[in-house]
Amino acid sequence: MIKIDAVQVGPRRRPSRDVSALADSIAEVGLLQPIVVTPSARLVAGYHRLEACKALGWTEIPATVVDLDELGAELAEIDENLIRNDLTELERGRHCIRRQEIHEVLHPDTKAGAAQAAGMNRKLGHNVAVDSTATFAKDAAAKLGVSESTVRQSIQIARDIVPEVQEAIRDTPLADRKDDLLKLSRMDEDEQRDVATAVADKGAASLRDARGGGGMFSSRSVEHYTPEGIVDSVVDCLGAIDLDPCSHDAERSHIPAAKHFVLADDGLTQDWWGRVYMNPPYGREIGTWVAKLVESYEAGAVSAAIALVPARTDTKWWSLIDDHLLCLLRGRLHFTKDAAQGGAPFPSAAFYLGHDWRAFVESFGPLGSVWERVPGV
Secondary structure: OEEHHHOEOOOOOOOOOOOHHHHHHHHHHOOOOOEEEOOOOEEEEOHHHHHHHHHOOOOEEOEEEOOOOHHHHHHHHHHHHHHHOOOOHHHHHHHHHHHHHHHHHHOHHHHHHHHHHHHHHHHOOOOOOOOOHHHHHHHHHHHHOOOHHHHHHHHHHHHHOOHHHHHHHOOOHHHHOHHHHHHHHOOOHHHHHHHHHHHHHHOOOOHHHHOOOOOOOOOOOOOOEOOHHHHHHHHHHHOOEEEEOOOOOOOOOOOOEEEEOOHHHOHHHOOOOEEEEEOOOOOOOHHHHHHHHHHHHHOOOEEEEEEEEEOOOOOHHHHHHOOOEEEEEOOOOOOEOOHHHOOOOOOEEEEEEOOOHHHHHHHHHHHEEEEOOOOOO
């Protein structure tokens, strides 16, 4: 038995739900399962039992004491929250990313391996956050009873949505809309702040509401659906498309690919093969998609590919691909579902990875000027 007032509740606990029914049960049959604390009386498990006993006026409570250090106690607390509590998707992401931080401290070997991998990516010029997420996701998925993809998506939400935006949407319906949060995480910071402002000023409950009913296809959106004319040129050049690795909708896509990876497939974690057409999300992770395409081509898994990207020569990811043939497309593209917005607010380019340069010139030459970098320059 320990004094209730001595129990220390960690700062990551979300506010308790209504515990009146639990308190009634405890009053009738007693506390069947003790709370769990560390030797310093930090709560590890049993938050709602603790709150119910407080509501009953108890001054002492049965407790099981486990010999955990502070990180071990916090990890156990996070796991209980992730398994038992009705967390929003945003809260789940924040718990997962903290769990990853603790996992890397407790298992530094995984972090060292990740650092080596990250160093290799930096040597290749990749603007990619390669860390121990894959190792951690496997461990966390097994412990929490969810898929590895679910863990990775939760981490993406917490890692890529800027902190001030997370705070702004924390207590809104948007905080529990996973697809919207994943799309929000792919936006640049200014776009994220616009969404947060719309949530605060207009009471927007979804990204569609925040965009004024325009969905995710404004001129600043990360999603820009390929114009039909570009699709025709891609098919002319490649002959056929085996894979569209970042499709918006496999069932209704206008890209005639044999295989589509949609958001839920987490295309960055999949193997790519054959003839690929890639129109990646234009947010902060575009470099990750470009790096994946180049790596897959250089490894021989992808035989030929065309990537439609914004013509941003000042970015790090541009240097990953500028050894390959490109077409600087004339004018500003009118992306599908963006037509009402006018032309895109940026110029576009199509890169070709393959050996049949004549096919690319014939297919894309009418759309713009085709360029090849002079070797050694």
